[in-house]
Amino acid sequence: MNDVLEPLRVGVLGARGRMGLEVCKAVDAAGDLTLVSMIDAGEPLFNASDAGAQVLVDFTNPDVVMENLRWAIEQGISVVVGTSGFTEERHEQIRGWLADRPGVGVLIAPNFGIGAILMMQFAARAARYFDSVEIIEQHHPRKLDAPSGTAMHTAKVIAEARAAASCPPMPDATKEELAGARGTDVDGVRVHSIRAAGLVAHQEVLFGATGETLTIRHDSLDRSSFMPGVLLGVRNVRNRPGLTIGLDALLD
Ligand SMILES: NC(=O)C1=CN([C@@H]2O[C@H](COP(=O)(O)OP(=O)(O)OC[C@H]3O[C@@H](n4cnc5c(N)ncnc54)[C@H](OP(=O)(O)O)[C@@H]3O)[C@@H](O)[C@H]2O)C=CC1
Numbered sequence: 001m002n003d004v005l006e007p008l009r010v011g012v013l014g015a016r017g018r019m020g021l022e023v024c025k026a027v028d029a030a031g032d033l034t035l036v037s038m039i040d041a042g043e044p045l046f047n048a049s050d051a052g053a054q055v056l057v058d059f060t061n062p063d064v065v066m067e068n069l070r071w072a073i074e075q076g077i078s079v080v081v082g083t084s085g086f087t088e089e090r091h092e093q094i095r096g097w098l099a100d101r102p103g104v105g106v107l108i109a110p111n112f113g114i115g116a117i118l119m120m121q122f123a124a125r126a127a128r129y130f131d132s133v134e135i136i137e138q139h140h141p142r143k144l145d146a147p148s149g150t151a152m153h154t155a156k157v158i159a160e161a162r163a164a165a166s167c168p169p170m171p172d173a174t175k176e177e178l179a180g181a182r183g184t185d186v187d188g189v190r191v192h193s194i195r196a197a198g199l200v201a202h203q204e205v206l207f208g209a210t211g212e213t214l215t216i217r218h219d220s221l222d223r224s225s226f227m228p229g230v231l232l233g234v235r236n237v238r239n240r241p242g243l244t245i246g247l248d249a250l251l252d
């Protein structure tokens with residue numbers, strides 16, 4: 001007799017948001033996944049456990065995502081998280097919750113776009129060879145947070161690569177006349193956030209050295225660009241107990 005694999009039961013938090021709607025469509029269209037629960041603001045999380053969700057996908061907002069994670073881990077449900085707003089302190093708190101639930105996996109990806117992941121990897125690779133680097137991120141005007149999670153993560157990996165190579169501080173003679181004119185400082189890297197109608201999600205990493213610049217640019221032109229990465233996370237998160245940051249580990 002053939003063993004038939006049951007589809008993985010998936011719930012979506014933030015299901016009526018821009019990303020949540022796209023995730024529901026993508027899960028629904030995947031033959032190996034079943035969409036069992038769609039939860040948005042004001043609706044009880046227990047709908048997901050009552051529906052037998054094995055994996056939750058969270059695209060809500062930075063103010064509520066930690067509470068969702070705490071609840072899901074307590075229930076023993078693995079979670080794929082796209083929501084932004086994560087800090088090292090938040091990661092530590094999640095590791096603490098996971099310590100009591102060794103079978104549960106949480107994957108937090110600052111960006112699920114394959115091109116965006118490569119953009120961050122290329123930026124980390126280039127970081128040691130240039131005197132200067134700044135990040136310019138551009139998003140739609142309904143985005144709540146700035147800088148973006150992608151920009152924060154990019155700045156972190158660049159700063160780590162520069163520190164590992166003992167790069168000196170970047171040259172900058174500016175006496176800032178108005179606060180914010182030089183963007184904000186994330187781990188020693190200047191980040192500039194632009195919000196404008198018509199944009200989806202875009203980022204440039206601009207490197208400079210004597211006589212040359214290198215620009216690494218990524219554009220998400222449509223939210224469907226994030227779906228292959230989200231589905232990869234959904235299919236694999238239960239095989240990765242503990243906390244995984246970034247989709248890189250799954251791609252390799
Ligand atoms: N990692 C990645 O690749 C990507 C990450 N993102 C991130 O995902 C997040 C969501 O983005 P986006 O879809 O554009 O935002 P939206 O505001 O369109 O969607 C968020 C949804 O979550 C709902 N919500 C709020 N609180 C709760 C709660 N407690 N439980 C369930 N649902 C809730 C909101 O309802 P209401 O509006 O009523 O508050 C809204 O419908 C952001 O942090 C964004 O930065 C976005 C794109 C890609």
Ligand SMILES: O=C(O)C1=N[C@H](C(=O)O)C[C@H](O)C1
Nearest residue numbers: 084110111143148149150201
């Ligand atoms: O809010 C968005 O839209 C996006 N958020 C993520 C971020 O903060 O980096 C990922 C992507 O940039 C789209």
